[in-house]
Amino acid sequence: MTKNKQVLVEKSKQKNKKDEKEGETGEVEVFVMGKSYKVPAGLTIMKALEYAGYRFIRGCGCRAGFCGACSTVYRIENEQKLGFDLACQKVVEDKMYLVQLPFVPASKAEYDINKIEPSDSILLTMYPEIARCVSCNTCTKSCPQDIEVMKYIQNAIRGDIAKCAELSFDCIQCGLCAMRCPADIKHYHVAQLARRLRGKYIDPKSKNLARRLKEIDERKFDTEIEKLMKMSKNEIVELYKNRKIEAEESIAAGGD
């Protein structure tokens, strides 16, 4: 067993012990910006703060892990390492010191997506600071979504827009990466541009959609919809009842 692994195992043992202890008392102690509060074990950081009496204005958005409003930096007492997570997703641990980071003052490039091209150098042109990446991987370690942030920045530097877009897709734009970066890279803004370039210029387009738009333009469906709108309730109920359901057939066939 490597030393690292041993440490992990030790830690997890300690953690289990701690869990047992929590189970007994049902309470944990957290330090909100240094101030101690006792809260029920098992709550998310967000709910724990509310339990303690905080009413959020900032630092709380979707409460489901999509919006990046509740980025939180924490440290467990007697540990060195800082942890990064979303207050709405992370469950409190005993002796957790925490602070929220509800806003990130990172600059964003301004562009008109219609007037730029998905060239190899476009991301570097818009965000030249990505060339200063020192590959420290701190961005990746600070990502609450476990995205390979440094890797997508490396792809951005190389001009691989499609890969940068793919790797960054789950980004919730909380900005923790940018706050930790020693090179002042605005990873999440770079990734936003990469994804837009890929969606607009690189991914192949749908022919079905183009055909349908032409039909709508030619008012192909107007009369038929009009007819449905004027139908008596009984008639349209019949029509609705008897419509063929594609999913029923495909599920029954076990197909795709």
Add this chain to the structure above:
Amino acid sequence: MKLIDGYPEYMLESIKLVEEKREKNMSKTLKPMSLKEREKILSKFHPDYMKGTRREVRIGIDKGKIFYEGIVDLLEAKPVVNPEDVDISKIDYDIDLLIIGGGGAGTVAALFAYESGIPKDKILIVTKLRHGDANSMMAQGGIQAADRPEDSPVLHYLDIYGGGHFTNKPELARALALDAPLIIKWHEELGVMYDRQEDGEFQELSGGGTCRNRLHSCKDYSGMEIMRNIRDRARNLEIPVLEFCPIVELLMDDKGQVAGGIAFNLETYEYYVIRAKATILATGGSGRLHLANYPTTNHYGATGDGLVMAYHVGANLRDLDTIQIHPTGDAYPEPIVGILSTEKLRGLGAIPVNVNGDPFVFPLEPRDVESAALIRECREGRGIVTPTGMPGVWLDTPMIEIIHGEGTIAEKLAGELRKFNRFGIDMRKHPILVYPTLHYQNGGVEINEKTETRVPGLFAAGEVTGGVHGKNRLMGNSLLDYNVFGRRAGIYAAKYIKKAKIGKLTLDHLKKYNKMLEQAGIKTEKTAPILLPEYRGEKAISRALDIL
């Protein structure tokens, strides 16, 4: 408590039955219900049909109509702004277009108003939280648009109308179905990364109550991907946004037009007077009212503010006697109770099964019917009760990879996988526990196909409106809704602005409203809109002093 793979032992025992019967369950799917069967199960198990969830509203234009209790409470509360407290003779922002709400509908409206010739510095988006903090950001499954050759906007219309129990406003359902492909095209041009086949055609799935596969998705981050693109466009254009400054009341003029609003800075407690030639209400839904005591999937700010403000100026509401409960909210583990597990799970083949591992409903019924079936299963003792007392049934997610191959969940449902992994649950190997959760405000402020309300100068779009979905919305039609009607709101408001003339500003409508409350004998200390839900711990609240 000892957990194995994230579950206590007694739950694992039930999971064993699910596993044993999985093959059999996959080989034979239950049939969809007939309309009669649907009616029967709804009337017995859906909160829309229960006693004690709704009541008559006693004042205002909809006096005598029945709405959900929590909404009537807001309508029968005093307007939060006392007209004596604000000086509306000093204008802080004098603009053409006020957009209330920085979610999907509001941002789309801003973009199309700009495209329609309103200068950006004459547009102002004001929002309660941050730009983009909205249910729009959280939608997972996808967006409907009938663009495949075997589909048509006519079928889409039929699905919308039937799904809404034939109560939708037909002109709105038509707009939704017919504008849909155009919206997808617009998204393509913005750069939205839709899931596609190699040939560029969209990967399209079925949602509950749709007769064709027409759900366009971006993994299980569809709402986030669309909202990110729209917001990025607005940011590049530098459309002004005022964050953490909800509008708390609308302003009117002496000609009876809506003429802007009073904004309230949540951080400094200042108010701002905003005069505008047109106002678009895009405040979203009301999940945080926890109607019928359901947990909710909604974002923090979904407190129904728009309904209240619109009602104060005399706009009418509709279909608020129904709520959408989404069948598959998370029931376990406790920290994520009420959060959504996307309908796409069922679109990809996962089947709901009970404690014995037996299926009990066609997996893709419309949401209200599917929810009622889940509630029935739990009420009749065939559900699983979690250690904290939450009932639920299994959604057999491992079926997805059996049907579509290993790796499908990581590829198409990354968000879901991540959410459960945090708690040691691998949804690729084990089913997840679900129970209905409050998801969507079916009704709201009535609009026409130009997004006009009955009050001149006031437009509305998105979840705050009523009529588009009637009494039940189908999956994939809310992302579509905010795009279709956000766009229309921007275009038609821009048109209106070119002729609009604002008279003398007034808050007399609030005085009148207070008088109405008095005359109806409603004595209340409550005020509305409420802006934020109250989640502080009881102990903390009970000892709070209002000193500062």
